[in-house]
Amino acid sequence: MTPRTSVFKKRRLNLLVPSINSQHYFGGIHTAVQVFEAMATHFEASRIILTDSPPDDAALARFARYSPVASAQDSIADAQVVSFSDRYGKTLPVAPGDHWLATAWWTAYAAQRVAAWQESSYGAPGKLAYMIQDFEPGFYPWSSQSALALATYRPKQDLGIFNTSLLADYFASQGLDYVRRVVFEPTINDGLRSALTHARVSTSPRSRRIVVYGRPSTPRNAFSLICEALRIWGWNDPRSNQWEIVTPGELISDLDLGPVQLKALGKLDIDNYAELLRTSAIGLSLMVSPHPSYPPLEMAAFGMEVVTNSYANKDLSTFAPVIRSTFDMTPEAIAQALSAACDAWDERAMVPAWIMPENHAFLAEQAFGPLAAAAAHKLGVVSRGNV
Structure with a gap:
């Protein structure tokens, strides 16, 4: 990303994000935008810079208050969105x-170089906050990409905004203890709250259904390990033919695993996803990373017996009593955990033992205002309300 001088006079917060199109606008990107918009209230202007995908019409409509601006323009608009994916020669x-x-590691790599350019061009380096939502070098084999991703972590220079204290603590254990950092914890999607209230008062038994969080395209979600664990469970547990196994999300066709079938539900809207959690008994969700990921937490909130994995300092069995978190990430260990979850439901005649209570931290309203104020303060920004 090559910068040039600008006549823009106001203090501006720039979000570097790969895309805001609907096919990408979930999970980490959605959270990053929420933090950005909360932080932007402490600035005079804001700009979204799209590094990977140009915005489609639906995305621009969703961000209607931002003026679309070409990178060739030196616009004075207070809220801008700039498509910079086609940046050769620009x-x-x-x-x-x-x-x-910054968000994904390659956006941090670009932002850090632009911040250094600001020092050589204007006499003071740009100030940078890094939205850290996983340990991204782990997304790759040891390689140029993993080395560059690791190099973007500058704990003595940048402000780290960490998605979960588990992740922040993992970074510290790796010698990446950010001098300036703020941390937020996960909370439940608002679209699930109504169904959770219903689940809390329901006395109906659950269906003998296992919900699998399957993402074949994402190695850290260990889809092949999930499939092998289901095969072993299917061969070894005589009750397996009594259970339905389903997976919402990426998988678009059913998968024959030998003794069991994995039924593809495709992408579900939030209401259908909530109903699936409310009526199902077991969840299986793996994440080979220090970040907990949201699916096992959502499953647990609805009282499902959840099978997941531990990783380094991550042990989700402390999050809820219905989570079985195995340190042994072998298909045999996961299959045994599934059988233990089936035992628990059989002992209770398919009635849940626990539904997340209303005062659980995961059910708190997610308010990024205090975090944004703390982040702006740590960047040395005086709130507009205090000017």
Whole structure:
């Protein structure tokens, strides 16, 4: 990302994010935008810079208050969205008052270099916050990509905004203890709250259904390990033919695993996903990373017996009594955990033993305002309300 000088005079927060299109606008990107918009209230102007995909019409409509601006323009609009995925031979206007909020590691790599350019061009380096939502070097084999991802972690220079204290603590254990950091904890999707209230008062038995969080395209979700564990469970547990196994999300066709079938539900809207959790008994969700991921937490909230994995300092069995978190990530150990979950339901005649209580931290309203204020303060930004 090549910068050029700009006449823009205001203090501006810039979000570098791969895409805001609907097929990408979930999970980490959605959370990053929420944090950005909360932080932007402490700035005079804001700009979204799209590094990987140009925005489609639906995305621009969703971000209607942001003016679409070409990188060739040095616009004075207070809220801008700039498509910079096709950047060969192009430059981006950067002013002395531009601050940066990076997301994926390659956006941090770009922002760090632009911040250094600000020092050589304007006499002071740009200030940078890094939204850290996983340990991204682990997304790759040892390689150029993993080395560059690791190099973007600068704990003595940048502000780290961590998605969960588990992840922040993992970074510290790896010698990446950020001098300036803020942390937020996961909370349940608001679209699940109504169904959870219903689940809390329901006395109906659950269906003999296992819900699998399957993402074949994402290695850290260990889909092949899940499939092998289901095969072993199917061969070894005589009750397996009594259970339905389903997976919402990526898988678009059913999968024959030998003794059991994995039924593909495709992508579900939030209401259908909530109903699936409310009526199902067991969840199987793996994440080979220090971040907990949201599916096992959502499953547990509804009282499902959840089989997941531990990793380094992550042990989700402390999060809820219905989570079985195995340190042994072999298909045999996961299959045994599934059988133990079946035993638990059989002993209770398919009635849940626990539904997440209303005062659980996961059910708190997610308010990024205090975190945004703390982040702005740590960047040395005086709130507009205090100017």
